[in-house]
Structures are given as structure tokens and as C-alpha cells.
Amino acid sequence: MPDTSSAPVPAAPNPATAPNAIAFIGGGNMASALIGGLIAQGFAPERIEVVEPFEAARDALQAQFGVTAQALPGPQLRSADLVVWAVKPQVFREAALQARPLTSAALHLSVAAGIRSSSIAQWLGSERVVRAMPNTPALIGRGISGLFARQAVDSAERQRIEQVMAPTGETLWVEQEHDLDAVTALSGSGPAYVFYLLEAMTRAGVGMGLSQAQAHRLAVATVGGAAELARRSDDPPEVLRQRVTSKGGTTHAAIEVLERAGVAGHFVHAIEAAQHRARELGDEFGT
Numbered sequence: 185m186p187d188t189s190s191a192p193v194p195a196a197p198n199p200a201t202a203p204n205a206i207a208f209i210g211g212g213n214m215a216s217a218l219i220g221g222l223i224a225q226g227f228a229p230e231r232i233e234v235v236e237p238f239e240a241a242r243d244a245l246q247a248q249f250g251v252t253a254q255a256l257p258g259p260q261l262r263s264a265d266l267v268v269w270a271v272k273p274q275v276f277r278e279a280a281l282q283a284r285p286l287t288s289a290a291l292h293l294s295v296a297a298g299i300r301s302s303s304i305a306q307w308l309g310s311e312r313v314v315r316a317m318p319n320t321p322a323l324i325g326r327g328i329s330g331l332f333a334r335q336a337v338d339s340a341e342r343q344r345i346e347q348v349m350a351p352t353g354e355t356l357w358v359e360q361e362h363d364l365d366a367v368t369a370l371s372g373s374g375p376a377y378v379f380y381l382l383e384a385m386t387r388a389g390v391g392m393g394l395s396q397a398q399a400h401r402l403a404v405a406t407v408g409g410a411a412e413l414a415r416r417s418d419d420p421p422e423v424l425r426q427r428v429t430s431k432g433g434t435t436h437a438a439i440e441v442l443e444r445a446g447v448a449g450h451f452v453h454a455i456e457a458a459q460h461r462a463r464e465l466g467d468e469f470g471t
């Protein structure tokens with residue numbers, strides 16, 4: 185592939201002597217979570233290159249992590265043997281075509297929702313593409329990411345991706361790429377559903393006379409504690425719920441309202457809508 189970038193490009197560094205770098209295309213929320221994780225596990229900030237068009241975002245990355253950030257892709261990308269794509273689906277194609285001449289030797293990791301690996305492979309002219317679907321608890325090392333690799337990605341490269349993702353939390357490989365749309369809907373978007381529930385619980389607490397701070401603390405501790413109990417328990421959530429629900433008691437009164445309003449069904453429909461949107465994003469902004 186001929187180099188079409190306008191800046192003079194030095195020869196590619198000798199991979200035996202050059203320290204391998206990781207490049208991030210897009211330096212927003214998800215990139216920050218991953219960069220924070222890498223640095224926390226001892227990865228040198230000098231080996232992280234970011235391409236981020238917005239100056240304020242570049243400054244924030246440099247100040248917070250000490251990484252180098254450029255407005256446009258340039259020759260520095262050639263030293264990266266892993267390129268992480270953390271741009272919105274809407275701009276992925278344009279960003280990929282810009283960086284393609286500089287990243288042909290790299291392994292590629294995309295966190296973009298919906299954009300299928302076949303589109304990414306075509307835009308970048310490389311079959312070595314892995315997709316990840318993380319979520320924002322990655323910021324505190326408590327996320328979970330679905331992972332999918334194209335066939336050309338070997339087991340050492342899969343391990344490399346697991347290493348990069350490890351500080352952000354758990355990982356789960358899926359064999360069928362379309363399952364990533366379900367992962368996106370369930371755990372990628374999932375933190376927003378939990379925050380929505382927290383907002384409602386807090387609003388109810390305030391409505392019943394508690395202070396905002398008291399209601400927030402009670403709601404957050406309850407959601408966190410219940411999730412941890414579900415994680416550690418051998419019983420399914422339904423059984424755990426029944427243990428809270430005394431016959432003729434307070435929980436029963438609340439659950440009856442939720443059931444009458446069909447809240448569980450609405451939740452299922454909402455998550456299906458997210459999956460549908462992930463597919464649409466792939467169709468709309470993919471190739």
C-alpha cells in the first residue's frame with residue numbers, strides 16, 4: 185500500500201529494536217478507560233500514541249496520563265503494533281482510511297458499537313482485526329468486555345488483546361460476531377440501565393422525605409450489594425428476589441406494581457432495541 189500521507193515518513197522502525205507502542209485512534213471516554221488500565225499495569229506512557237482531533241481532549245490525556253496525543257495520524261503510528269479504534273461508529277470509516285497507510289502491519293482492536301469486522305478489515309486492508317465491546321465500569325477495573333476475533337487472528341494475538349483488556353475487568357469471547365450486538369445491548373449499554381434505576385430509586389427516596397445524599401447512598405449500596413450477592417450466590421436472581429419478598433409484605437406491594445406495569449417486559453424490549461440499533465449502526469456506517 186503506497187503511503188499517501190503528506191508528511192515526510194521515515195522508514196519503519198526495526199521491530200527487533202523498536203519498543204512496540206500502542207496507538208489509540210480516538211481519545212474519549214473508552215480510550216481513557218483503556219489507557220488508564222494499561223498505565224496502571226505498568227505500560228510506559230511514552231509507548232502510547234493517541235490520535236485525537238479535539239485539543240481539549242488531547243490536553244486532558246496528556247495531563248492525566250502523560251501520553252503523546254496528535255491531532256492527525258502521522259508517522260508515529262508506524263511504531264504501534266497494536267492500534268485501538270475508539271472512535272464513534274459514524275466516523276470510523278473516515279478515520280480508518282486516513283490512518284490505513286500507517287497501520288498496515290498492526291493488529292487492530294475496535295471498541296466501536298455495531299461496526300462489523302468485515303468493514304474494518306476492508307477499510308484497513310488487514311484481516312488481523314479483533315472487536316471488543318467494553319463498558320464504562322472499565323474505568324475502575326470492574327467492567328466486562330465481549331471479544332470477537334476474525335479468523336486470521338492467532339492465539340498469541342488473542343492473548344495480547346486479553347492482556348490489554350485485563351485491567352479493565354472481565355473478558356468473554358464470543359464465537360459468532362453477531363453475538364456482539366447482544367453483548368452491546370446487555371453489558372455495553374447496561375451501566376446506563378443501572379444508573380436509570382439508581383435515578384428512580386433516589387427520586388423515590390427524596391419523594392419520601394430522605395435527603396438527596398441519604399437516598400443516593402442507600403440506592404447505590406443496595407444496587408452494589410445486590411449485584412455482589414447475585415455474583416456470589418448459587419441461586420438465580422429469581423430465588424434471591426423471592427427471599428426478599430415476604431408474603432403480604434412491603435416488597436410484595438412494590439413488585440406487584442412493577443408486574444402490573446409490565447416493567448420486566450419493557451426492560452426486555454429496551455434491550456432488544458439496543459441490539460437492533462447495534463445492527464443498524466453496522467449497516468448504516470459499515471461497508
Ligand SMILES: NC(=O)C1=CN([C@@H]2O[C@H](COP(=O)(O)OP(=O)(O)OC[C@H]3O[C@@H](n4cnc5c(N)ncnc54)[C@H](O)[C@@H]3O)[C@@H](O)[C@H]2O)C=CC1
Nearest residue numbers: 209210211212213214235270271272273279295296297318
Ligand atoms: N461510552 C461507552 O459506554 C462505550 C462506548 N463504546 C464505543 O466506543 C467508541 C468511542 O466511544 P466513547 O469513548 O464513549 O466516545 P467519545 O466521544 O468519548 O470518544 C470518541 C473520540 O473520538 C474522537 N474523534 C472524532 N473523530 C476522530 C478521528 N477522525 N480520528 C480520531 N479521533 C476522532 C472524538 O474527538 C472523541 O474524543 C464508540 O464507537 C462506542 O460505540 C463501546 C462500549 C461502551
Ligand SMILES: O=C(O)[C@@H]1CCC=N1
Nearest residue numbers: 297368371372373374
Ligand atoms: O450507546 C452506545 O452506542 C455505546 C455503545 C455501548 C455503550 N455506549
